[in-house]
Amino acid sequence: xxxxxxxxxxxxxxxxxxxxxxxxxxxxxxxxxxxxxxxxxxxxxxxxxxxxxxxxxxxxxxxxxxxxxxxxxxxxxxxxxxxxxxxxxxxxxxxxxxxxxxxxxxxxxxxxxxxxxxxxxxxxxxxxxxxxxxxxxxxxxxxxxxxxxxxxxxxxxxxxxxxxxxxxxxxxxxxxx
Amino acid sequence: xxxxxxxxxxxxxxxxxxxxxxxxxxxxxxxxxxxxxxxxxxxxxxxxxxxxxxxxxxxxxxxxxxxxxxxxxxxxxxxxxxxxxxxxxxxx
Numbered sequence: 001x002x003x004x005x006x007x008x009x010x011x012x013x014x015x016x017x018x019x020x021x022x023x024x025x026x027x028x029x030x031x032x033x034x035x036x037x038x039x040x041x042x043x044x045x046x047x048x049x050x051x052x053x054x055x056x057x058x059x060x061x062x063x064x065x066x067x068x069x070x071x072x073x074x075x076x077x078x079x080x081x082x083x084x085x086x087x088x089x090x091x092x093x094x095x096x097x098x099x100x101x102x103x104x105x106x107x108x109x110x111x112x113x114x115x116x117x118x119x120x121x122x123x124x125x126x127x128x129x130x131x132x133x134x135x136x137x138x139x140x141x142x143x144x145x146x147x148x149x150x151x152x153x154x155x156x157x158x159x160x161x162x163x164x165x166x167x168x169x170x171x172x173x174x175x176x177x
Numbered sequence: 178x179x180x181x182x183x184x185x186x187x188x189x190x191x192x193x194x195x196x197x198x199x200x201x202x203x204x205x206x207x208x209x210x211x212x213x214x215x216x217x218x219x220x221x222x223x224x225x226x227x228x229x230x231x232x233x234x235x236x237x238x239x240x241x242x243x244x245x246x247x248x249x250x251x252x253x254x255x256x257x258x259x260x261x262x263x264x265x266x267x268x269x
Contacts, residue, residue: 019212023201026201030200030204031197035193039188056207059211118184138185140185
């Protein structure tokens with residue numbers, strides 16, 4: 001992660017229209033944003049598309065960034081909301097077409113290399129819980145930072161992480177036995 | 178807490194690299210494309226607004242006193258609006 005003052009300087013330059021400063025921000029934050037989205041959606045190609053989209057939106061709204069959270073968590077929040085929108089649109093589309101079973105296979109382009117039991121357990125978690133687990137357990141974010149990124153109350157994030165951890169522990173334990 | 182470490186280790190395989198110039202370059206291309214499109218839209222909106230304003234002013238002038246001087250000034254205003262709109266569109 002980049003030091004706060006360096007990040008603040010780059011954000012100020014990006015606000016003034018410097019695409020070069022913004023590219024440094026992308027470079028510094030891409031690992032965190034992509035890693036989070038990969039764990040949340042379980043599809044690397046889709047996660048990378050969402051991450052690119054999130055950075056493009058961040059560029060267009062850089063003047064609205066108030067600096068209350070880190071740049072990384074702000075972009076993660078944008079990516080997460082985009083993921084939820086995509087999921088809702090996808091569900092509506094599937095309901096219309098009623099071909100969801102065959103499509104499910106077609107849309108998963110690159111399977112998550114994490115162990116199958118862990119992947120399945122993570123995929124089975126509710127969306128908010130999965131996102132909180134992906135940030136706090138998968139990327140070692142603080143609860144406060146995850147709460148800021150996901151737009152959830154701190155207590156909700158803590159309970160999501162606790163419950164999610166229990167469910168993952170049970171799934172991975174069962175997988176190993 | 179040791180569980181957390183083991184989850185992290187299991188997920189380490191899908192962690193992207195700390196530096197990925199290809200991803201950054203592709204993202205900046207997308208950003209540039211969006212920025213270009215936005216500027217084009219802004220330029221078009223400005224020129225449409227300018228042309229509509231000039232047209233409205235011309236219509237008011239013509240209705241109030243349709244003499245030759247007014248017609249000439251209206252023609253000049255329209256030509257200036259058209260030129261400004263084109264410049265804006267090209268810059269966008």
